[in-house]
Amino acid sequence: xxxxxxxxxxxxxxxxxxxxxxxxxxxxxxxxxxxxxxxxxxxxxxxxxxxxxxxxxxxxxxxxxxxxxxxxxxxxxxxxxxxxxxxxxxxxxxxxxxxxxxxxxxxxxxxxxxxxxxxxxxxxxxxxxxxxxxxxxxxxxxxxxxxxxxxxxxxxxxxxxxxxxxxxxxxxxxxxxxxxxxxxxxxxxxxxxxxxxxxxxxxxxxxxxxxxxxxxxxxxxxxxxxxxxxxxxxxxxxxxxxxxxxxxxxxxxxxxxxxxxxxxxxxxxxxxxxxxxxxxxxxxxxxxxxxxxxxxxxxxxxxxxxxxxxxxxxxxxxxxxxxxxxxxxxxxxxxxxxxxxxxxxxxxxxxxxxxxxxxxxxxxxxxxxxxxxxxxxxxxxxxxxxxxxxxxxxxxxxxxxxxxxxxxxxxxxxxxxxxxxxxxxxxxx
Numbered sequence: 001x002x003x004x005x006x007x008x009x010x011x012x013x014x015x016x017x018x019x020x021x022x023x024x025x026x027x028x029x030x031x032x033x034x035x036x037x038x039x040x041x042x043x044x045x046x047x048x049x050x051x052x053x054x055x056x057x058x059x060x061x062x063x064x065x066x067x068x069x070x071x072x073x074x075x076x077x078x079x080x081x082x083x084x085x086x087x088x089x090x091x092x093x094x095x096x097x098x099x100x101x102x103x104x105x106x107x108x109x110x111x112x113x114x115x116x117x118x119x120x121x122x123x124x125x126x127x128x129x130x131x132x133x134x135x136x137x138x139x140x141x142x143x144x145x146x147x148x149x150x151x152x153x154x155x156x157x158x159x160x161x162x163x164x165x166x167x168x169x170x171x172x173x174x175x176x177x178x179x180x181x182x183x184x185x186x187x188x189x190x191x192x193x194x195x196x197x198x199x200x201x202x203x204x205x206x207x208x209x210x211x212x213x214x215x216x217x218x219x220x221x222x223x224x225x226x227x228x229x230x231x232x233x234x235x236x237x238x239x240x241x242x243x244x245x246x247x248x249x250x251x252x253x254x255x256x257x258x259x260x261x262x263x264x265x266x267x268x269x270x271x272x273x274x275x276x277x278x279x280x281x282x283x284x285x286x287x288x289x290x291x292x293x294x295x296x297x298x299x300x301x302x303x304x305x306x307x308x309x310x311x312x313x314x315x316x317x318x319x320x321x322x323x324x325x326x327x328x329x330x331x332x333x334x335x336x337x338x339x340x341x342x343x344x345x346x347x348x349x350x351x352x353x354x355x356x357x358x359x360x361x362x363x364x365x366x367x368x369x370x371x372x373x374x375x376x377x378x379x380x381x382x383x384x385x386x387x388x389x390x391x392x393x394x395x396x397x398x399x400x401x402x403x404x405x406x407x408x409x410x411x412x413x414x415x416x417x418x419x420x421x422x423x424x425x426x427x428x429x
Contacts, residue, residue, distance in 0.1 A: 385414035
């Protein structure tokens with residue numbers, strides 16, 4: 001049911017669709033078999049990694065590298081203006097459209113556009129898919145009044161007669177029968193932005209694939225570091241004595257030592273050994289165990305999974321292959337990290353929100369790719385043209401990029417002309 005055909009749908013046809021949706025609601029929807037590798041198994045085990053740590057949305061965001069990557073990509077997308085254009089015979093032109101306010105300021109009465117875009121980005125980066133319900137004026141109207149972001153775990157996708165149906169489980173809200181509320185939407189009423197590995201229904205979840213082991217190791221390293229300092233920043237050791245101790249005496253000695261010397265608060269208290277007691281170290285120190293190196297590698301590993309240069313999340317020890325300057329690395333971040341997400345968002349909005357193919361949306365990334373003042377001056381100088389150089393921009397086009405008002409009679413592009421020879425040169429007339 002294309003958006004352009006909404007007005008042609010009769011009430012009888014809509015009632016038939018609602019009946020079809022009701023059958024889906026009443027049908028038993030198997031989540032998956034409870035075997036290793038399935039979604040249900042991950043829910044029951046909280047996504048236990050090989051490092052023995054549960055990896056899910058909450059634990060992953062406790063790792064600073066994951067949090068920084070999600071925040072960086074999400075805030076970068078949220079900060080980009082999303083303009084609406086119309087194709088013309090000689091190119092395109094910006095248009096004043098009703099959807100501009102929803103896409104750039106307030107898609108929903110309860111949150112702003114920046115919050116909306118950050119939430120969709122986080123959904124893709126953690127769960128692999130982002131979902132947003134298209135709110136319409138009425139079931140018979142194609143007019144869009146807003147967008148409602150949905151958590152990926154409350155959306156189940158099924159294919160019915162060649163079309164995608166989205167079953168939404170509103171878990172916090174219970175009806176009179178004490179059952180979870182369920183709503184079914186057609187694919188034309190749902191924005192579905194997939195990530196990597198889309199199989200026609202869902203994408204691969206980074207929490208289950210690329211992040212599971214690396215985040216699990218990072219969590220284990222963090223916990224080990226915390227326990228290391230909580231234990232007084234000391235390696236494991238043993239108290240030895242040449243005398244034989246009864247079990248009760250050994251337990252009392254162990255308890256007394258833990259009370260007086262355990263924890264970072266007691267780390268600097270002097271130890272008093274009597275009765276022939278001696279201390280022997282059992283394990284290597286934290287530096288010898290290369291704990292710091294392990295934690296640094298996990299930062300690089302997580303940044304690699306998200307395609308983020310490590311220096312952009314505070315890891316400045318390694319060089320990058322995206323260029324030698326901060327400007328080049330920033331441009332590489334826009335091209336190779338942000339652009340794949342932006343393309344999917346633009347295409348999903350274009351095919352779901354506009355009645356004709358002549359209208360489309362496009363993110364403006366010029367602000368993120370600007371160089372310093374000197375580089376901009378050189379670029380605009382060449383774009384404006386001049387003696388011996390053909391220009392491709394007018395003064396007003398440059399002023400528009402800098403958010404300045406246009407000037408009268410400055411809409412023409414400079415044509416390349418030959419420079420006039422100076423007096424005294426061989427070519428002088």
